[in-house]
Amino acid sequence: MDIDFNAEDLAFQREVRAWFEANTPPELRRKTVTGEMLQKDEIVRWQRRLDAQGWLVTGWPQEHGGPGWTPTRRYIFDLERAAACAPIGLSMGVIMLGPVLMAFGAPEQRAHYLPRIRRCEDWWCQGYSEPGAGSDLASLKTAAVADGDDYVVNGSKMWTTYAHWATHMFCLVRTAGTGKKQEGISFLLIEMDRAGIEVRPIVSIDGEHSLNQVFLTDVRVPKKNLVGREGQGWDIAKYLLTHERTSIAGVAECKAHLANLHAAAAERRSGGRPLVEDAAMRLKLARAEIELMALEYTNFRVLAATAAGKAPGPESSLLKTMGTAVQQTLSELDIDIAAEKAWPWHERGEFGRGRYAHAMERYCYSRAATIYGGSDEVQKNVLAKMLLGGGAR
Amino acid sequence: MCSPRCCSAAARANGNAMNFDLSEEQTMLRDAAQKFLRAEYGFDARNRIVASETGMSRDHWRRFGEFGWLGVALPQEHGGFGGGMVETIQIAEPMGAALVVEPYLASAVLGAQAVARAGSPAQQAAWLPGLASGELVLALAHTEDDSRHQLAHVAAHAAATGGGWLLSGRKSGVLGAPWADGFVVVARTAGAVHEHRGISLFMVGAKTPGVQVEGYRVYDGSRAGDLLLDAVVLGRDALLGVEGEGLGLLEQLIDLGIVAACADALGAMGALLRKTVEYTGTRKQFDVPIASFQVIQHRLVDMFAAIEASRSLLLMAALHAEHPDAAARSRAASAAKAGIGERARFVAQQAVQLHGGVGMTEELDIGHYFRRLTMFCHLFGGSDHHLQRFAALRGAA
Numbered sequence: 070m071d072i073d074f075n076a077e078d079l080a081f082q083r084e085v086r087a088w089f090e091a092n093t094p095p096e097l098r099r100k101t102v103t104g105e106m107l108q109k110d111e112i113v114r115w116q117r118r119l120d121a122q123g124w125l126v127t128g129w130p131q132e133h134g135g136p137g138w139t140p141t142r143r144y145i146f147d148l149e150r151a152a153a154c155a156p157i158g159l160s161m162g163v164i165m166l167g168p169v170l171m172a173f174g175a176p177e178q179r180a181h182y183l184p185r186i187r188r189c190e191d192w193w194c195q196g197y198s199e200p201g202a203g204s205d206l207a208s209l210k211t212a213a214v215a216d217g218d219d220y221v222v223n224g225s226k227m228w229t230t231y232a233h234w235a236t237h238m239f240c241l242v243r244t245a246g247t248g249k250k251q252e253g254i255s256f257l258l259i260e261m262d263r264a265g266i267e268v269r270p271i272v273s274i275d276g277e278h279s280l281n282q283v284f285l286t287d288v289r290v291p292k293k294n295l296v297g298r299e300g301q302g303w304d305i306a307k308y309l310l311t312h313e314r315t316s317i318a319g320v321a322e323c324k325a326h327l328a329n330l331h332a333a334a335a336e337r338r339s340g341g342r343p344l345v346e347d348a349a350m351r352l353k354l355a356r357a358e359i360e361l362m363a364l365e366y367t368n369f370r371v372l373a374a375t376a377a378g379k380a381p382g383p384e385s386s387l388l389k390t391m392g393t394a395v396q397q398t399l400s401e402l403d404i405d406i407a408a409e410k411a412w413p414w415h416e417r418g419e420f421g422r423g424r425y426a427h428a429m430e431r432y433c434y435s436r437a438a439t440i441y442g443g444s445d446e447v448q449k450n451v452l453a454k455m456l457l458g459g460g461a462r
Numbered sequence: 463m464c465s466p467r468c469c470s471a472a473a474r475a476n477g478n479a480m481n482f483d484l485s486e487e488q489t490m491l492r493d494a495a496q497k498f499l500r501a502e503y504g505f506d507a508r509n510r511i512v513a514s515e516t517g518m519s520r521d522h523w524r525r526f527g528e529f530g531w532l533g534v535a536l537p538q539e540h541g542g543f544g545g546g547m548v549e550t551i552q553i554a555e556p557m558g559a560a561l562v563v564e565p566y567l568a569s570a571v572l573g574a575q576a577v578a579r580a581g582s583p584a585q586q587a588a589w590l591p592g593l594a595s596g597e598l599v600l601a602l603a604h605t606e607d608d609s610r611h612q613l614a615h616v617a618a619h620a621a622a623t624g625g626g627w628l629l630s631g632r633k634s635g636v637l638g639a640p641w642a643d644g645f646v647v648v649a650r651t652a653g654a655v656h657e658h659r660g661i662s663l664f665m666v667g668a669k670t671p672g673v674q675v676e677g678y679r680v681y682d683g684s685r686a687g688d689l690l691l692d693a694v695v696l697g698r699d700a701l702l703g704v705e706g707e708g709l710g711l712l713e714q715l716i717d718l719g720i721v722a723a724c725a726d727a728l729g730a731m732g733a734l735l736r737k738t739v740e741y742t743g744t745r746k747q748f749d750v751p752i753a754s755f756q757v758i759q760h761r762l763v764d765m766f767a768a769i770e771a772s773r774s775l776l777l778m779a780a781l782h783a784e785h786p787d788a789a790a791r792s793r794a795a796s797a798a799k800a801g802i803g804e805r806a807r808f809v810a811q812q813a814v815q816l817h818g819g820v821g822m823t824e825e826l827d828i829g830h831y832f833r834r835l836t837m838f839c840h841l842f843g844g845s846d847h848h849l850q851r852f853a854a855l856r857g858a859a
Contacts, residue, residue, distance in 0.1 A: 198819065273824060274823065274829030338609075338610065349850060409635030444818065
C-alpha cells in the first residue's frame with residue numbers, strides 16, 4: 070500500500086496546476102464556483118482547448134488519442150482541474166460513447182466517430198429512458214424495424230440531457246418483440262437532423278432547460294449505424310452504465326466544492342461572527358469532509374482493482390450511491406450557509422446573491438443525482454443481488 | 463387539535479384527561495379554507511399569480527380578508543375574530559397545501575401580530591382593520607446581512623430627534639416586502655450591535671421618503687426584498703412598544719411566525735404524501751405498480767410517520783404560543799422548528815425521489831412543494847439553530 074506521489078508525479082502535479090492557473094477563463098471559473106449552467110459554445114471551446122493540450126480524453130487509451138496516464142496521474146489531473154475551479158468539460162461522447170465504440174464498434178465506426186468526439190465536432194446525447202421505461206429500462210418500446218438498408222424508428226425518449234444541443238444520439242431501440250425483453254434491444258446511432266425527429270424542452274425544478282423529450286416518427290436510420298449486433302444493446306447499455314457510475318463518484322468536484330463551502334462559511338456572518346465559528350456549522354462541514362474521505366478511498370480501491378484488470382462490477386453501484394449522497398450533502402450546505410441570500414429566483418438571469426447566485430439551482434438539480442443513471446433504489450437492488458446471490462428478490 | 467380553552471378547564475371538568483378536538487368554529491374555518499383553496503387556488507391558477515407582474519392576487523387577498531382568515535387572531539374591536547394560534551394554524555395548513563403565495567405568514571401573522579401585541583390605540587386603529595380586511599400588507603423587517611438568525615444582532619439605528627426619530631440601515635430577507643404598505647422595522651436606539659437592550663420597533667410606511675425596497679421573486683414563488691433605509695424621518699408616534707425593550711417582542715413574533723410556518727409546512731407535507739401515494743400506486747415498472755415494492759412502501763410509511771410526528775410537534779407549539787413564561791414558549795417553538803424542519807426536508811426529498819424524473823419537472827407541482835419546504839427549512843433559522851436555541855433555553859424554562 071502506497072498513496073504517496075513520487076517525484077515524477079509531483080512534477081506532473083505542478084505542471085497541471087500551472088496550466089490550469091494560466092488557462093482557465095475567469096468566466097468559466099466563476100460559473101464553476103457558483104454552479105451556473107455552462108452554455109454549449111463555452112463547453113465546446115473549453116473541450117477544444119483541453120484537446121489541443123492532449124488533456125481531454127484522459128480515460129481513453131493512447132491509440133485513440135488518450136495521454137496514456139497511470140490512474141495516479143488521472144487522479145492528480147482531476148484534483149488539480151477541480152481545485153482550479155475549471156469545469157470538468159467532459160461530454161457524453163467522451164465519457165460514454167467513446168468507450169462503447171472502442172469495445173463494441175466496427176473499425177469504420179471508430180475511425181469515423183472517435184476523432185470527431187475528441188475534437189467536439191459532434192455533440193452526443195443519450196437516448197435511454199422512455200416515458201414508460203425508467204428504472205425498468207429493459208421495457209423500452211422505441212421500435213426499429215428493418216426496411217431494406219435502413220431501420221425505421223418510432224417512439225419517444227425521455228430526460229434526454231442536452232438533446233437540444235446534440236448533433237447525434239446514441240439510442241437503445243427494440244429490434245425484436247419476442248423472447249426475453251433484454252434480448253430484443255439494440256444500440257443505434259442516430260443523427261439528430263434526420264426527418265421525423267422532434268425535440269421538446271423539459272424545464273426542471275432548478276428552473277433550467279437541460280432535459281428534453283425526443284419524439285421519433287418514421288425516422289429512417291441506415292443499418293450501418295448499428296453498434297455491435299442486433300440484440301446486443303442491453304449488454305452494451307450495462308457496460309456503459311457501469312462506466313457512467315464510476316465517473317459519477319466525482320471526488321475531485323466534491324473536494325473543490327467543499328473548499329468553496331469553507332470559504333463561504335468563513336465569509337458569511339452570523340450574529341456578526343464568522344459562520345465557520347458556529348459549532349453546528351463546524352460539525353456539518355466536518356461530517357461532510359469525513360463522508361468525502363470515505364468516498365475518496367473507496368474510489369481508490371475500486372480504481373486499483375480495475376487497474377489490476379478487474380472489470381468494474383457491483384462496486385460501481387456502491388460508488389454511485391456514496392458519491393451522489395456526498396454531492397447532495399454539499400449542495401445542501403450551500404443553501405444552508407446562504408440562508409436568505411439563496412432566496413432570489415430568476416432575477417436578472419441570476420438566482421441568489423453573489424457567490425450564492427446559483428446555490429438553490431444546484432441544490433434542486435442535485436436531487437436528480439439519485440434518480441438518473443439508475444436510481445438509488447436500483448443501485449441497491451444490484452448490490453443486494455451481489456450480497457445474496459440468487460436469493461435476492 | 464385543540465385550543466388552550468378546550469383542553470384545560472372544560473376538558474378536566476368533564477373528567478377527560480385530553481381533548482384534541484377542534485371546536486365547531488375551528489372546524490368551520492379549516493373546512494372553509496380547504497374548500498375555497500381547492501376550488502379557487504388550483505396549481506394552474508396559482509402559477510398565473512406567481513407569473514403576474516405583482517406576483518400576488520389582491521382579489522384573493524381581499525377574499526381571505528372577507529372570510530375572516532386574515533384577522534383570525536386579531537381583536538374583535540378591530541375587525542378580527544379574536545382567536546389565537548390554534549385558529550391561525552387552521553388557515554395556514556390549507557394554505558401550505560395549496561401553495562398560496564400571498565403573505566399570510568408575513569403580514570397576517572408577523573406584521574399584524576406586532577401591532578396587535580404592542581401597538582398604541584392609534585397604531586391599532588390605523589393598521590388592524592385594514593390588515594384584517596385585506597386592504598393592507600404589513601411586513602416585518604428584522605434580518606440583516608451579518609445577523610443571520612441572531613435576533614439581537616441589530617445594526618440599523620434610529621436616533622431620537624426633536625420631533626421623533628431618524629432611521630437608517632439596511633434589512634435583508636424581508637418576506638412580502640414588494641407588496642408591503644408598511645414595515646415593522648427593528649432598529650437600535652441604544653447599545654452596541656449585539657446587545658439585548660436598546661432594540662426598538664418602528665412603524666414605517668412604505669412610501670416614506672428614504673425608504674427603498676429592492677424586491678425579488680423567491681424560489682418558492684413568493685416575493686421578498688431588501689429594505690434600504692436612508693435617513694428616514696419618522697414621527698414620535700412611529701415607535702412600536704417600549705423604546706429599547708423590543709427584543710422580547712421580536713422573539714415572541716418569531717415564535718408565532720414559526721408556529722404558523724410549521725402549519726404551512728405540514729400542509730405541504732400532507733399534500734406531498736397524498737400525491738406520492740397516488741403516483742406510486744399508478745406508476746408501473748417491471749409490470750407492477752412501484753408501490754408494490756417493499757422499499758417504496760417503507761419509504762411512504764417513513765413519510766407518514768414524519769408527518770404524524772410533525773403534527774404532534776405543531777400542536778404542542780401552538781398550545782404553548784401564549785405561555786406566560788417566554789422561555790417555555792420559545793423552547794416549544796424551537797422544538798417544533800427543529801423537529802418539523804428535519805422531517806419537512808425528508809418528506810420533500812423523498813417525494814421528488816419517489817416520483818423519479820417527473821418529480822424533477824417544473825410542470826408538476828411536486829417540485830414546487832419541494833422548494834416551499836426547502837424555504838421553510840431555512841426560514842427563521844434551520845434545525846441546527848433551533849436545536850441550539852432549545853438547548854440553551856433548558857435552564858431558563
